[in-house]
Amino acid sequence: MSMSSEYRWETNVNMVLAGAAGQGIQTIEQGVTRLLKQAGFHVFATKEYMSRIRGGSNSTQIRIASHPIAAPLDRIDLFIPLDEAAFIRYSPRLTSASLVLGDRSRLPSHPGLVDMPLAALAEKAGDSRYANSVAIGAVMGLLGVCPNLMNDFLCQRYVDQPEKVIEGNQAAATAGYEAGRNLVENGRVQIALQSSPGVSNDLLLNGSEAVGLGALAGGCNFISSYPMSPATAVLTFLARQAADFGLVVDQAEDEIAAVNMALGAWFAGARGLVSTSGGGFDLMAEGLSLAGMIESPLVVHLAQRPGPATGLPTRTEQGDLLLALHSGHGEFPRLLLAPGGLQEAFALTRQAFHLADKYQVPVIILTDQFLVDSFGNIPDLDIIDLQVKHHFIKSEADYARYQVTASGISPRALPGYGEGMVCLDSDEHDESGHISEDLALRRTMTEKRLRKGGELLNDAIAPKLLGSSDYHTLVIGWGSTCHVLREALETLGEQPVAGLHFSQVYPLPPQSEQWLLRAEQLVVVECNATGQFADLLEQAAGCRIDHRILKYDGLPFTVEDLVARLRAALDLPDQTDQEGGI
């Protein structure tokens, strides 16, 4: 065996820990991300799991780095399979540079396999089910994290378990720790990764929590939803906050009830949210149209997953953009926001409540499984001035809900607050809200409603330029592709190529035009099969998209994948050696 290091990890380590559902992959993900963050490493984790409760294959991919990161990588530096199925599933991604820690007697042979009998070590510590703690220990040992942090984590994780479970898991983790430490001490693995002390004070959260916290900051006090992956975590997060935040939480009988309840809640003066995915959103279409007609604020969190129909329930896609744009019969304004990462998931969800209330339109927040399920550290959330500004009024006796105004926005009153009567109707209606078939009035009311769409542009969220403004090629992304796009462009390092990320996808922010017009070549990157945002840009901005880089296998873009596809699309020379480049 060579004495020089076989594995040298520079600024990044990308690890995959995988096993069957029920083997504790989630605990590994929680433990490893939390402990490495506490130790000062930047972390980013994404999950992949199968749509079942036990068995199948689950994995967490955890990337750590000396600098902030928020995009997945393709290569695997460290792989810890908890069973053979996990090994087989990930073996196509292993290279000669991948270190595999696992039980040699149970896994197929691989040149990078270093024997670490997880189950046997766990059994020695008390129970073979502690194998996930061995895995946590091994990672901590490799990275030289203080073992006390690890023991504290296990103590908290199993706080409601008997003492011997805690001790057994700690012993299992210690065994893993020693095995990991040995690999460093005997020089097989060399780690140049730097930790930054400030990181330990960062927040560590996932996309669902960011959306949930954003909703609370936006004054959300009513959520009615029907469980559906990957949107359920927002509902459960908010359910836990019900008492502290005076939040009404209801698991509706179906999505039709959910959206109609949210509209009833806004009518009564609450701030209502529904969280759903494509299939559930389909059922809400009529409710969305009702929001348009009665000019009710509404906030919808649409966590996308691959369709059509049930599709791939636990995987990711950006396939519902045009659905969100066109859903609901008739013509009415709406706002579509698509956060690029955790900070925006918080900030835009919060903003969604403000804008829905201000303009009396439905606001749809488009996330996806990748975004809601990924974890990462961020220094803080934007929590300056948490006061919520309400836009409803106290009514006078002669109040008319649909008073025609120049902006199209009529003062919104609430039942029981003031002297006036508040009347909403899904039929075409007069200013007082009562049914009308006056066809001249129909024109007036249609125009009034549509004027709000123009007004919405006053608060448009401009797209963000990634890179230098001195570009000839602009690579456009929206929603959750923000960070992978940023990193791919940095890796590409081509000066005349810049990125433009949209977190408001409809109506197109007026600021987009100047950026789009300046480019000689436009590329759109999105996680769907047809290029829905590319279509929208061509239609709404009148530009021509030269290349569409699309992905629709249920997995998010990785940095390497996007770099390679950008090189191919832009006809740039292939860079064969990317080792250490990312």
Place this chain on the structure above:
Amino acid sequence: MPQDYELPDLDIAWCPGCGNFGILTLLKKALAELSIEPRQLVIASGIGQAAKTPHYLKSHVFNGLHGRALPAATAIKAGNPQLTVIAQGGDGDMYGEGGNHFLHAIRRNPDLTHLVHDNMVYGLTKGQASPTSQPGFVTPLQVDGVCQEPFNPLSVAIALNASFVARIYVGAVAHAVTVLKAALRHHGYALVDILQPCVSFNRLNTYEWFEEHCYFLEEGHDPEDRQAAFARACETERLPLGIFYRDSKRKTFEEHLAAYRHDSRPLYQRSPNTGRLHELINDKRLN
């Protein structure tokens, strides 16, 4: 006074002789006798001729989608429990299109009154069968007559332990007002199935037919007796009127909500708990 609910210059869309006129009168009378102020009253309705009722009396109105009045009404009450909330519509609206919401509203037990105009036919779409149409009823669509078992809202509601279940007939005015008042006063979900003729599209279930087929539950009927109530609700040859069933012990949906555990104010009067939000965010530092 019933006049407190009058609206000026109404252009009412109902046919002359429609049972809805009678129901509107009954409702205004019951509301007036209970001194429920229009300012505190919200009526949520769906689509159909019955669902237009809230446009013809003074109240706040949420005239939403076909079949969806109950979810909206439930949320309105949950958002502001100080309001008196009624969900109103026809048999097609509430038992057909909105059937699932009917089942689950009963399970939640929101404190609202559910008024269903039951004329056993579709009016606004011109004469098709409704979920409560009688077997053999011939329509332009059911050309060989209705072959489905009629939906029995009362027995369904009692099976689900609805907290108040009643039936009235628009022609029995004094009785109907008494029952309506009891329903409005009831703390919890109260179903009132209101029998009415449709003079344009139902030539079978006419005023005369209802007069012949309806009778009042005798004074000895004990609404606390669920088995007896269920048996009475299953009668189909002749239709009993009155309060079939009542379970006043059930907690309401709003009483179960954490949001009102320590604070009775309607949600619109509240601000987010920013102190707790800061704590929640800082908890994510996990140190």
